[in-house]
Amino acid sequence: MHSRRAMRVVIDAGHGGEQFAGRSSPVGVRGPLGTAEKDVALALARRVGAHLGPDAALTRSDDRNLSLRERAAAAGGSQVLVSIHADGRTERGAQIWVHSRARENCHDLAHAIQRELGTFGGAVGATRSGELALLTPELLRAETAACLVEVDALGDREGERRLRDPRHLDALAAAIARGVRRYAGQRSTARALAAVELNAGDAFDRNSPPYLEWVQRSLNDLSGVNLAVDGESGPATRGAVRQFQQAHQLNPSGSVDESTEAALIAAGADPAPTMPAITAAGIDFNRDLRPSLSCWRTAQWRGLPISFAIRYYSNNAEKNLTLPEAQALSESGIACVAIWEAAGGSVAYFSRANGEAHGQAAVVQAIGVDQPSGEPIYFAIDNVDPMSAADRRQIEEYFEGVRTGMARALATPEGVAAGVSYPIGVYGSWNVLDWCRDQGIASWFWQSCSTGTSGGKSRYLWPGAHLRQVRCEYQLCGLSVDVNEAYQEYGGWLRPVAPWTDFPSTSPPRDVGSAGVA
Numbered sequence: 001m002h003s004r005r006a007m008r009v010v011i012d013a014g015h016g017g018e019q020f021a022g023r024s025s026p027v028g029v030r031g032p033l034g035t036a037e038k039d040v041a042l043a044l045a046r047r048v049g050a051h052l053g054p055d056a057a058l059t060r061s062d063d064r065n066l067s068l069r070e071r072a073a074a075a076g077g078s079q080v081l082v083s084i085h086a087d088g089r090t091e092r093g094a095q096i097w098v099h100s101r102a103r104e105n106c107h108d109l110a111h112a113i114q115r116e117l118g119t120f121g122g123a124v125g126a127t128r129s130g131e132l133a134l135l136t137p138e139l140l141r142a143e144t145a146a147c148l149v150e151v152d153a154l155g156d157r158e159g160e161r162r163l164r165d166p167r168h169l170d171a172l173a174a175a176i177a178r179g180v181r182r183y184a185g186q187r188s189t190a191r192a193l194a195a196v197e198l199n200a201g202d203a204f205d206r207n208s209p210p211y212l213e214w215v216q217r218s219l220n221d222l223s224g225v226n227l228a229v230d231g232e233s234g235p236a237t238r239g240a241v242r243q244f245q246q247a248h249q250l251n252p253s254g255s256v257d258e259s260t261e262a263a264l265i266a267a268g269a270d271p272a273p274t275m276p277a278i279t280a281a282g283i284d285f286n287r288d289l290r291p292s293l294s295c296w297r298t299a300q301w302r303g304l305p306i307s308f309a310i311r312y313y314s315n316n317a318e319k320n321l322t323l324p325e326a327q328a329l330s331e332s333g334i335a336c337v338a339i340w341e342a343a344g345g346s347v348a349y350f351s352r353a354n355g356e357a358h359g360q361a362a363v364v365q366a367i368g369v370d371q372p373s374g375e376p377i378y379f380a381i382d383n384v385d386p387m388s389a390a391d392r393r394q395i396e397e398y399f400e401g402v403r404t405g406m407a408r409a410l411a412t413p414e415g416v417a418a419g420v421s422y423p424i425g426v427y428g429s430w431n432v433l434d435w436c437r438d439q440g441i442a443s444w445f446w447q448s449c450s451t452g453t454s455g456g457k458s459r460y461l462w463p464g465a466h467l468r469q470v471r472c473e474y475q476l477c478g479l480s481v482d483v484n485e486a487y488q489e490y491g492g493w494l495r496p497v498a499p500w501t502d503f504p505s506t507s508p509p510r511d512v513g514s515a516g517v518a
């Protein structure tokens, strides 16, 4: 047992290069448009490695082949080996393989990854087993749990389109990384790996509203008290916590600590809420990104590739997304996300008349850049926090105007010809998002950077956020941009691109491809 040591994970990108290496074929399968399995495998392995952090290593970080023996050797001393492939099937979904003589730990790993890929939406059948040379037990140490994931089918155009879509790769990578963590969580060596959880710094800590709501709900159920479930730590909540602590022989501090949390759960409370995993990283910026595009192709945030750019529709042509820019971003594997923001600055700006004008102009611009139907347009609600009752009414009117204006644009000959519709998203503080959700105003939510708003709640992730601005005016690629994280589908879209020969590349955490060769 290495209970104090990090769990070491090796992610193997299948195939590579132009030549056979032993029995490892260079290209793997090819999609009907020419996309090579080796490129899909590498793009995905990098993302999984980024999610897992410094304890993860890749067998290869560039376009070269390694023999199966070299790949297995690279996994020596690791507790996890996941080999990533795509195959020539046409039915959507992943397949997970272990060796037919695999040890129990391999089955556990496969099962953990299967569960995560299943929740992400792809069909995942039962673990398959076969005589896979790379997974031969004699090539690997007993402590190394090994499996091979055929992440999706590259055999038809649909599958190929998915596997060239950075949003799909982001989601697959996040799911595989969660599966590895799930496996790690079942092992005694899990401790160190848990520390590389990307969200560790932003977890729902014990002062955050979602956590306090859980405490209040739990105490209402368990102690027969009747606390308001408002996520705020008032005297009533502290009193009820103190009472619970006294009844369970705990230090009666009135605030929930680790032992109180454990006692609540032991007494029958649901598990405490946890942060969702980051699925993708991106930026927002108010100017054309093409001049810095070569940098964005390789830029990273917390080791994840920058895989989306939030760009503007507005009354200012200089800051607006254009069709050529959307095309260039898509060709670089960067998805576009649309936000409408005209001027802002005061509550008076959110009039019904402005809403109509904005909704109409936003749809015209969205059609102009060929934004796919069904993807949202976020509308910025700035500088209205705290919200008075009058502010709330005004924002409600503004969005009534937005809906009217959008409908008007869709009823024009151009709108009818485009045959599109765009759901409404809202960008704003914790309170703004809360209120817009409760009023049914929006179905997509982007939490703004302003941590000082909403009575301090904005320091925490708003539950239900599709996107969150996590750093404002951050220097990246020579620009001052805002950095965003996505926690689920976030409304990013791509323009159709010509077949590509290479994936946008990012530096992996570490490369043991040659160092690991015996």
Ligand SMILES: [Zn+2]
Binding pocket: 014, 015, 028, 029, 037, 085, 086
């Ligand atoms: Zn393969």
